[in-house]
Amino acid sequence: MSSPSTPRRTATRRSVLFAAASVAAISAASFGLTSTAFAQSAEKKQLIIGGTAGSNIDQLQSGIVPLLEKKGYKVKLVEFNDYVQPNLALADGSLDANFFQHEVYFNQFKGDRKLDLVALTQGPIAPMGIYSKKRKTLAEAQPGDRIAIPNDASNLARALLLVQQAGLIKLKTDVNPLKASELDVLENPRKLKFVPLDAAQLPRSLDDVQYAIINGNFAISSGLKLQDAVVLEKVPDHYLNIAAVKTKDKDAQWAKDLYEAFHSAEFKTVVDTKFAGYAKPKFLQ
Secondary structure (H helix, E strand, C coil), X not given: CCCCCHHHHHHHHHHHHHHHHHHHHHHHHHCCCCHHHHHHHCCCCEEEEEEECCHHHHXXXXXXXXXXXXXXXXEEXXXXXXXXXXXXXXXXXXXXXXXXXXXXXXXXHHHHHCCCEEEEEEXXXXXXXXXXXXXXXXXXXXXXXXXXXXXCHHHHHHHHHHHHHCCCCEECCCCCCCCCCHHHXXXXXXXXXXXXXXXXXXXXXXXXXXXXXXXXXXXHHCCCCHHHCCEECCCCHHHCEEXXXXXXXXXXXXXXXXXXXXXXXXXXXXXXHHCCCCECCHXXX
């Protein structure tokens, strides 16, 4: 059984705790700071940025990281070999930003997964290309030739548009070009067979198919050169790479510094000297 003095001691302890909390609140208020302001005032100086193997991670390493380091940031780069994990890692807080995808893929992915992410800025991208070890030109395409293409919806549509631009197929006139699939091929006079594969696996498919349509970053990471392509795409703005962050971070100082790094004259020089042939947003041209 509790002694009669127990309630009094409990009340006293609560009073002490309340007084301590009040003092802390008053102290914060005296400096004009709330707990939220405290968090915002602590400058974030360690950043983790993700990118896919090849040209995307190389651009970050060569052009963006040095600029951020000059501003006092410590930057860790995380390399991914697929197009799914970088956005999931960003959404769950494992990354502060990522740079690997174009706007069409980004909007579709975050919409499907209901992720609270936002594009911070555009950046350069290595063009998608049609590569072959068995044919020197598209004019050599034979009936029944197999063409490996990316299996994610946005890049699959992009690949089919490239084949159409090359004059080998014709898509339905009423199809949304950003959502086209094999079912939307209206004319295919050479009876080409499309083989959807994970984008990272496309370079390996060159031994098994007549042509492979490969995203630029994975082409470069596998040792292919852009000039090796039978055909390179003319990249529209919506297929340029973007740097993405969580929506809540878009106005953070580090996000502003990341944006400035992409828009800097120093980064433009790096792109012009080390990434020739890449498609670039207007501010880097």
